[in-house]
Amino acid sequence: MLAVGLLFAPGAAQATGTGTVRAWGCGVSNFGQCSAPAGLSGVTAIAASFAHTLALGGDGTVVAWGCGAGADSGQCSVPASLSGVTAIAAGSTQSLALKGDGTVVAWGCGPGTDHGQCSVPAGLSGVTAIATSFSHSLALKGDGTVVAWGCGPGTDHGQCSVPAGLSGVTAIAAGPAQNLALKSDGSVVGWGCCSAASSVPAGLSGVTAIAAGGHSLALKGDGTVVAWGCGAASTDFGQCSVPGGLSGVKAIAAGDFQSLALRGNGSVVAWGCGAPAPNDGQCRVPGGLSGVTAIAAGGVHSLALVVPPPPCTVPKVVGKQLASAKVTIAKRHCRTGTVGRTYSRQHKKGIVISQSRRPGRVLPARSKIDLVVSRGRRS
Secondary structure, X not given: OHHHHOOOOOEEEEEEEEXXXXXXXXXXXXXXXXXXXXXXXXXXEEEEOOOEEEEEEOOOOEEEEEOOOOOOOXXXXXXXXXXXXXXXXXXXXXEEEEEOOOOEEEEEOOOOOOOXXXXXXXXXXXXXXXXXOOOEEEEEEOOOOEXXXXXXXXXXXXXXXXXXXXXXXXXXXXXXXXXXXEEOOOOEEEEEOOOHHHOOOOOOOOEEEEEEOOOXXXXXXOOOEEEEOOOOHHXXXXXXXXXXXXXXXXXXXXXXXEEEEEEOOOOEEEEEOOOOOOOOOOOOOOOOOOXXXXXXXXXXXXXXXXXXXXXXXXXOOOXXXXXXXXXXXXXXXXXXXXXXXXXXXXXXXXXXXXXXXXXXXXXXXXXXXXXXXXXXXXX
8 A cells, every 4th residue: 555655646736826836855766857947937727646736827838857766657748739728736747737637647557556546537528626646637617417437457446436416516626546526515524445445433523625645634614624544553653643733724735754734824834744754844734934825735846826916005094993904005915013192283183194105005915004093183
């Protein structure tokens, strides 16, 4: 099972806005998957696997890197004509792209690594999400049903056998021997075998996102995380031991040996990588990493998509009530600085009578604007 776990991929993470890719890990098992191409920007989604990384650009094109040191099965060779892509997913030896017309394109699966996971079913259309792992691929259709393919000889653990009657699905995730489906009622369905990761905890509800790797994760609507599937000693690297007090989470990612959580403040939390896992640094989040809008976890590396905050465009708040002025300042990506108070014959109590920054100026994000507020007339 460990050997299989070394070769899975959890798919991709979508961001709001465009940004740059930060990668960490790749300490010993370095296939170039942490080395983002120079000048890469305008990225809207990221995907991580064992030996390669994918990035989706805002223009609908895909960039791939890694696949070094004998790990090249063609998964980094993006088709030259590929465009109009809206989502990506990365598997051990394959890559998937979802196009805006609802069709799926797959590439990779070179000699000796083809389990059918690159053979997209003929006529597949109306797809809204994709996922892929070691030897199989998944597609979620607009009608809430799931299609699976791959699972060639010696790799079939039941993960290609979609449960009969499964419907109302809103999200999918693929692990090496399991699949997860999130339903519209907040419940999770798992299938596959040979892995406790497919055994969804009894009573799990209120889920808003899922992730699958060598284990499984669920994000609940209250911002907390549930993990399962690390029961066997040979597969328990601490990746199921959610840090106490972890809250405010808005996205999750499951790797081979690590779990990642993206918090609402743009920071990333990682756990796992315990012995006997190959600790390549994928659990060591870079110091000062912030402004993250999406995450992805591969076998021996982790990814973050960093979107720079918009600049502070100074608004005119003179004449506004203080509470209203603060809201306006925040909406312009600035922040309220020191608030002084003074008596005024012309202005009622609580009205802003001066500001430290000239309206219309463009400053770095969250620049401070000091205010002076009227105390009203001196009695």
